[in-house]
Amino acid sequence: MKLYTAKLAPNPRRVHMFLAEKGLWETVERVQLDLATETKVPDHLGRNPMGLVPVLELDDGRFLTESRAICSYLEHLNPEPNLMGETPEERAFIEMFDRRVEWGVLLPLANWVRHGHPGLAVLEKPQIQDYAEASSEKAKAAMVWLDADLAERDYVAGNRFTIADITAFAAIEFARLVKFKPWEIYPNIARWRDAVKARLSADAALA
Ligand SMILES: N[C@@H](CCC(=O)N[C@@H](CS)C(=O)NCC(=O)O)C(=O)O
Numbered sequence: 108m109k110l111y112t113a114k115l116a117p118n119p120r121r122v123h124m125f126l127a128e129k130g131l132w133e134t135v136e137r138v139q140l141d142l143a144t145e146t147k148v149p150d151h152l153g154r155n156p157m158g159l160v161p162v163l164e165l166d167d168g169r170f171l172t173e174s175r176a177i178c179s180y181l182e183h184l185n186p187e188p189n190l191m192g193e194t195p196e197e198r199a200f201i202e203m204f205d206r207r208v209e210w211g212v213l214l215p216l217a218n219w220v221r222h223g224h225p226g227l228a229v230l231e232k233p234q235i236q237d238y239a240e241a242s243s244e245k246a247k248a249a250m251v252w253l254d255a256d257l258a259e260r261d262y263v264a265g266n267r268f269t270i271a272d273i274t275a276f277a278a279i280e281f282a283r284l285v286k287f288k289p290w291e292i293y294p295n296i297a298r299w300r301d302a303v304k305a306r307l308s309a310d311a312a313l314a
Pocket residue numbers: 116117118119142146158159160161172173174175230
């Protein structure tokens with residue numbers, strides 16, 4: 108397997124941390140692409156017509172895209188440690204929380220960064236400052252419910268670490284690019300982030 112990936116980008120980082128949690132970080136070859144110049148070119152559009160990363164190239168030559176689909180594949184191939192749920196109920200609730208943070212936290216934070224950071228103007232054409240501002244409001248509102256959720260349990264989807272923590276961590280670390288540090292404001296997010304950052308996989312996540 109080969110992973111087409113990029114530095115600093117939150118969706119690739121989700122897969123990085125998932126691989127590291129599974130003990131696979133060193134075993135999957137990684138190809139770093141420059142998002143500004145190497146994703147909207149024929150070679151990469153052949154792997155993913157949307158020109159995005161991450162893309163996992165399977166051993167039979169097929170290309171698997173979408174971070175969550177890649178993680179599901181890795182989870183089925185390598186069931187331990189379990190990150191996506193053991194029972195039907197647990198799987199459904201972890202998916203619910205993962206999608207909640209993907210759409211409710213990662214998406215507005217990513218749009219804030221992509222539309223607000225001058226360095227990302229090359230990816231977001233047109234870059235719309237009003238959209239950055241509106242997304243920042245949505246992201247800040249999401250921190251209120253995320254902090255309240257984390258007051259009730261240790262991790263995003265319950266009392267153990269799961270894929271939902273990986274998605275939320277990748278999102279929140281990306282917000283540094285617009286100097287948003289919710290852990291300095293919200294105590295439960297701070298406690299949770301410290302716990303996630305202390306994991307060995309956090310280094311891979313931030314690679
Ligand atoms: N839904 C996709 C989103 C992938 C995505 O948006 N990737 C970004 C990096 S985080 C990208 O490749 N951006 C390049 C671009 O916008 O040109 C997933 O979950 O993998």
